[in-house]
Amino acid sequence: MTASETSTNTSEKGRLAGLDLLRLLAVLLVLGCHMEALPEGWDSPLRPLIREWMDNGARGVDLFFVLSGFLVSGLLFSEYRKRNEVSITRFYARRAWRIYPPFFVLIGVTLLHARYALNWTPPQEWVLAEVFFLQSYLQGLWNHTWTLAVEEHFYFVMPLLLAAMVWRNRGAANPFRAVPRLVGVVLIAGTAIRVMNWKMRPEYNVYAHTFHTHLRLDSLFFGTLVAYVYHFHAESFRRIAHPLRFVLIAAGVALLFSRSFIPMSIAYLVTFGYAQCYVGSAALMIGVLMCEIPKNRMITWLAMLGTYSYSIYLWHMTVMQWAVPKMHGSVSWPLRQAIYTAAAFIIGLGMAKIVEAPMLKLRDRWHPSRTTGNAVVRLTPTTEAGQLQQAA
Numbered sequence: 001m002t003a004s005e006t007s008t009n010t011s012e013k014g015r016l017a018g019l020d021l022l023r024l025l026a027v028l029l030v031l032g033c034h035m036e037a038l039p040e041g042w043d044s045p046l047r048p049l050i051r052e053w054m055d056n057g058a059r060g061v062d063l064f065f066v067l068s069g070f071l072v073s074g075l076l077f078s079e080y081r082k083r084n085e086v087s088i089t090r091f092y093a094r095r096a097w098r099i100y101p102p103f104f105v106l107i108g109v110t111l112l113h114a115r116y117a118l119n120w121t122p123p124q125e126w127v128l129a130e131v132f133f134l135q136s137y138l139q140g141l142w143n144h145t146w147t148l149a150v151e152e153h154f155y156f157v158m159p160l161l162l163a164a165m166v167w168r169n170r171g172a173a174n175p176f177r178a179v180p181r182l183v184g185v186v187l188i189a190g191t192a193i194r195v196m197n198w199k200m201r202p203e204y205n206v207y208a209h210t211f212h213t214h215l216r217l218d219s220l221f222f223g224t225l226v227a228y229v230y231h232f233h234a235e236s237f238r239r240i241a242h243p244l245r246f247v248l249i250a251a252g253v254a255l256l257f258s259r260s261f262i263p264m265s266i267a268y269l270v271t272f273g274y275a276q277c278y279v280g281s282a283a284l285m286i287g288v289l290m291c292e293i294p295k296n297r298m299i300t301w302l303a304m305l306g307t308y309s310y311s312i313y314l315w316h317m318t319v320m321q322w323a324v325p326k327m328h329g330s331v332s333w334p335l336r337q338a339i340y341t342a343a344a345f346i347i348g349l350g351m352a353k354i355v356e357a358p359m360l361k362l363r364d365r366w367h368p369s370r371t372t373g374n375a376v377v378r379l380t381p382t383t384e385a386g387q388l389q390q391a392a
Contacts, residue, residue: 017300018289020302020309027313028060030144032060033060035337036324036336052257062280064309065151066281070282072158093367097360105355107127110141113318125138136212136213137149145314158220179228187222187275189218191272198270202267248290252280255276305349312348313348315351319343323339
């Protein structure tokens with residue numbers, strides 16, 4: 001391995017670590033969103049900080065959406081750059097191996113718990129909503145799996161659109177030139193639909209204003225736009241973004257968490273607020289991508305936790321709904337939340353080791369990635385982007 005190759009690989013690992021750190025941040029935010037309500041009588045110096053954590057916890061979903069759009073679209077962009085084609089059947093197969101086994105284990109355990117611990121049979125329509133990923137429109141078994149439905153709908157539509165562009169522009173070095181126009185239409189339409197939705201339903205409802213796929217899909221498409229520029233205009237991307245990386249991080253944090261210092265109405269939050277959040281998430285992500293992440297034990301350990309964010313996200317509500325209520329009356333509120341947070345990570349890591357990791361090994365054996373291999377290594381974001389499949 002040459003010195004150039006060594007420095008490049010170190011840089012790539014640092015940037016992958018940066019994305020995993022963002023995943024960790026996202027799942028931590030979500031954990032805060034689902035904490036028990038602050039008790040009236042709890043007076044602690046930590047109360048304002050925990051209140052901010054809880055109030056801004058939903059921003060973790062916005063960050064997850066943009067990261068998913070960026071990483072998953074990047075897989076197909078990388079594949080085309082390497083092979084001059086995209087295989088959407090392989091893409092669907094690899095996504096299925098990553099998403100479905102951990103998810104359906106959760107659903108299976110949920111049904112067993114309902115039957116034998118609660119002596120209760122959930123309504124069939126709730127189960128079917130989960131099985132067919134319709135939780136963003138219909139009542140399911142859990143109140144957090146709606147985000148998986150939104151992402152699944154994106155994973156179905158986005159590859160078909162990109163494959164159509166490849167077919168229409170066969171042999172072109174960049175057949176995806178229509179991506180910015182397509183995403184622009186999606187962004188404008190998404191915001192317009194949310195505004196009209198609020199006009200028609202001016203009283204907040206979590207399904208009508210937050211969960212529906214058509215109200216949130218633009219977040220993932222915005223990630224696709226960033227991925228397109230990152231892969232097909234890498235030199236310009238780096239030339240512009242690298243000097244501004246710390247400004248982008250600061251702007252991203254400000255946009256994501258602005259409700260902490262600027263009052264916002266619910267009408268704004270569920271219309272233009274979602275757009276503000278995906279722009280903030282993208283700015284934060286781009287800034288982190290352009291940073292050299294320090295390589296030390298703490299960063300490595302935190303990034304490792306971020307790689308398990310999917311399983312942590314899946315299982316955290318089992319702790320909150322099955323275990324925490326049993327502690328009432330014997331365990332204080334702060335200790336309950338600490339146990340909830342720690343247990344979410346422990347159970348999530350355990351299930352990732354038991355279910356997710358073996359399934360990913362089988363996936364890579366039966367449906368190997370088409371974006372890995374001995375490609376020419378260059379010290380540019382293009383090369384780094386080619387390695388982002390490890391993080392998706």
